[in-house]
Amino acid sequence: xxxxxxxxxxxxxxxxxxxxxxxxxxxxxxxxxxxxxxxxxxxxxxxxxxxxxxxxxxxxxxxxxxxxxxxxxxxxxxxxxxxxxxxxxxxxxxxxxxxxxxxxxxxxxxxxxxxxxxxxxxxxxxxxxxxxxxxxxxxxxxxxxxxxxxxxxxxxxxxxxxxxxxxxxxxxxxxxxxxxxxxxxxxxxxxxxxxxxxxxxxxxxxxxxxxxxxxxxxxxxxxxxxxxxxxxxxxxxxxxxxxxxxxxxxxxxxxxxxxxxxxxxxxxxxxxxxx
Amino acid sequence: xxxxxxxxxxxxxxxxxxxxxxxxxxxxxxxxxxxxxxxxxxxxxxxxxxxxxxxxxxxxxxxxxxxxxxxxxxxxxxxxxxxxxxxxxxxxxxxxxxxxxxxxxxxxxxxxxxxxxxxxxxxxxxxxxxxxxxxxxxxxxxxxxxxxxxxxxxxx
Numbered sequence: 001x002x003x004x005x006x007x008x009x010x011x012x013x014x015x016x017x018x019x020x021x022x023x024x025x026x027x028x029x030x031x032x033x034x035x036x037x038x039x040x041x042x043x044x045x046x047x048x049x050x051x052x053x054x055x056x057x058x059x060x061x062x063x064x065x066x067x068x069x070x071x072x073x074x075x076x077x078x079x080x081x082x083x084x085x086x087x088x089x090x091x092x093x094x095x096x097x098x099x100x101x102x103x104x105x106x107x108x109x110x111x112x113x114x115x116x117x118x119x120x121x122x123x124x125x126x127x128x129x130x131x132x133x134x135x136x137x138x139x140x141x142x143x144x145x146x147x148x149x150x151x152x153x154x155x156x157x158x159x160x161x162x163x164x165x166x167x168x169x170x171x172x173x174x175x176x177x178x179x180x181x182x183x184x185x186x187x188x189x190x191x192x193x194x195x196x197x198x199x200x201x202x203x204x205x206x207x208x209x210x211x212x213x214x215x216x217x218x219x220x221x222x223x224x225x226x227x228x229x230x231x232x233x234x235x236x237x238x239x240x241x242x243x244x245x246x247x248x249x250x251x252x253x254x255x256x257x258x259x260x261x262x263x264x265x266x267x268x269x270x271x272x273x274x275x
Numbered sequence: 276x277x278x279x280x281x282x283x284x285x286x287x288x289x290x291x292x293x294x295x296x297x298x299x300x301x302x303x304x305x306x307x308x309x310x311x312x313x314x315x316x317x318x319x320x321x322x323x324x325x326x327x328x329x330x331x332x333x334x335x336x337x338x339x340x341x342x343x344x345x346x347x348x349x350x351x352x353x354x355x356x357x358x359x360x361x362x363x364x365x366x367x368x369x370x371x372x373x374x375x376x377x378x379x380x381x382x383x384x385x386x387x388x389x390x391x392x393x394x395x396x397x398x399x400x401x402x403x404x405x406x407x408x409x410x411x412x413x414x415x416x417x418x419x420x421x422x423x424x425x426x427x428x429x430x431x
Contacts, residue, residue: 029279038285042292049296053303058310065307072304092297100292131285135278140285 010214017116017210019126020134031134038131041103045096071095078260083267085156090266093148094259097141101198102255104131108205109244109251112213132202132254138195145262146191153269161271194261201254205247212239396428403427 020031052068061069075095083090107130119127131137153162166183167176215236216229404424 024280027279029277029281030284031279031281034281035284035288039288042288046292046295046300049300049304053300056303056307058307058314061307061311065304068300068304069308072301073308076305089293089297092301093293095301096289096293096296100289134281136281137285139278140282140289143282144286144289 010217013214013217014207014210016126017112017206018128020128021119021124021126031128031136033127033129034131034134034137037107037129038100038104038137041107041131042100045099045103049095049099071099075259079263082260082263083270085267085270087152087266089148090263094263097262098255098259101132101141101258102252104137105202105251105255107131108133108202108209108247112209112240130202130206132198133206135195135199138199139191141198141258142191142195145194145265146187149187149265149269152266156269157271162269190265194258194265198254198258201250205243205250208243209240212236212243215239396431399431400424400428 021033022029022031024030048064049068049071052064055062056065056068072091072095075098076091079091079094110129115129116127119125128134153165156162157165167173167179169179170182171179213236215232
């Protein structure tokens with residue numbers, strides 16, 4: 001709930017929540033909040049999993065090792081089923097994607113005003129804590145996957161065959177330019193859909209949290225004494241709770257979809273069986 | 276909402292995390308899991324082997340038991356047979372002894388009878404001679420008639 005006692009317009013409130021903490025000009029702008037939060041979350045992921053892996057024994061596993069193992073097993077089975085070939089990279093890649101995106105999405109459940117107001121109290125004007133509501137993050141992931149599909153294609157099929165495949169499929173060598181255009185469009189569509197799916201879902205959810213928070217905009221927590229505000233507080237609490245419960249489903253689902261599609265895209269670079 | 280250099284930052288971070296996971300997280304965990312699988316497989320195999328050994332040992336034990344029972348039965352049978360034989364032998368010996376004793380007694384009886392008969396015969400001869408002497412009133416030479424008288428005594 002908004003704790004700013006001075007009157008703020010709803011538009012300003014929303015815009016404030018959607019603005020990044022940034023340095024730099026033009027293209028060379030860095031979103032410090034996104035970079036910092038995502039890096040910290042990634043470091044937490046690496047740290048926890050490393051702690052679980054470091055003391056991994058073949059004997060009876062402890063709690064942390066159990067957790068790490070179940071995650072590894074889950075991802076390992078998925079990649080084995082989906083990706084037919086052998087690769088040392090794909091399973092750790094999938095694990096990283098899933099857990100990292102999950103943790104970043106999880107920041108959506110941080111109370112909507114907590115991060116901006118805390119940072120404001122520390123003298124920082126803006127702070128958007130959710131890294132996946134930033135096209136830079138989602139595109140960074142999907143472009144990385146795109147580059148990896150190229151690399152996997154070359155590795156799995158050989159460079160010449162991969163380029164030939166680009167020009168001769170799906171319509172045969174006589175339509176080579178059209179095939180190539182199709183390949184380009186396909187690559188773009190995949191990359192953009194992959195990143196926008198995640199972005200869109202999280203953006204919409206975040207926006208709805210912000211809209212729910214507008215109910216009590218301009219009221220301090222101390223205003224709860226006045227009877228006219230109580231229904232609005234209750235409405236906000238109920239709505240925010242319901243949306244958060246629903247969102248608990250969306251958070252892992254989006255992470256899972258991103259991981260799954262990445263594996264599928266990479267598996268499509270495997271050489272096809274000769275007919 | 277604009278794309279900017281943050282993209283590169285995120286890509287680098289992503290690459291870093293993937294590398295870290297691939298290098299330091301995945302191998303020890305999957306190795307531990309593989310080792311555990313191996314251990315469990317070994318354990319199950321050992322358990323099965325133990326079960327087999329147990330079955331084998333039980334089979335052998337029951338076989339030994341059966342043999343022992345059979346042997347015991349044989350020994351008992353032999354002993355019974357031997358006992359019966361002994362009893363039979365003893366019976367036979369007893370019967371023979373009895374028969375022998377009876378035979379000896381009979382022989383003795385017969386001997387005594389014969390002796391008595393001989394004595395009687397002699398006494399009869401003497402009596403006859405005495406009678407004849409008295410009847411004939413004349414002396415009969417014992418030497419001259421002894422043969423004749425002995426012949427007579429044998430016929431009695």
